[in-house]
Amino acid sequence: MTTERAGLRTGEVAEQAGVNIQTLRYYERRGLLAQPRRSIGGHRIYPEDTVTLLGVIKTAQRLGFTLDEVAELLEAGRRRHPSPDLRQRATDKITEIDAKIADLTAMRDALTEVVAAECDSLANCTCPDCPIPFIDINRLDGTRP
Secondary structure, three states: OOOOOOOEEHHHHHHHHOOOHHHHHHHHHHOOOOOOEEOOOOOEEEOOOHHHHHHHHHHHHHOOOOHHHHHHHHHHHHOOOOOOHHHHHHHHHHHHHHHHHHHHHHHHHHHHHHHHOOOOOOOOOOOOOOOOOOOOHHHHOOOOO
């Protein structure tokens, strides 16, 4: 008896790639994965390299690329003459990450000042050197004259 199946079923791909089945379906809808062929019984049959492709997608996400960006990178790589797009996109992503780090550092510094000043309330802070610009919130909502 010969087998019609040369490839992996949905559950096998999901398990080997460490993703759930809904992720596979979502990636298909987004165009990140090609629509798999169907078995006679209607089951999806994925090529063996789908697991590797999913690893590439997940790695790109861990590097900070959005799914739209991953789709664009994959499309660029599928062209007959792919462009060296990854290097520039990685450089742009580093710039974006550096800006986020600067913002997070500023937030951390401000919160450290709040903790050091022993602030206990946005509405009625009594710490001696409050780093938060204090206003009487009750006056803003009209409950106090």
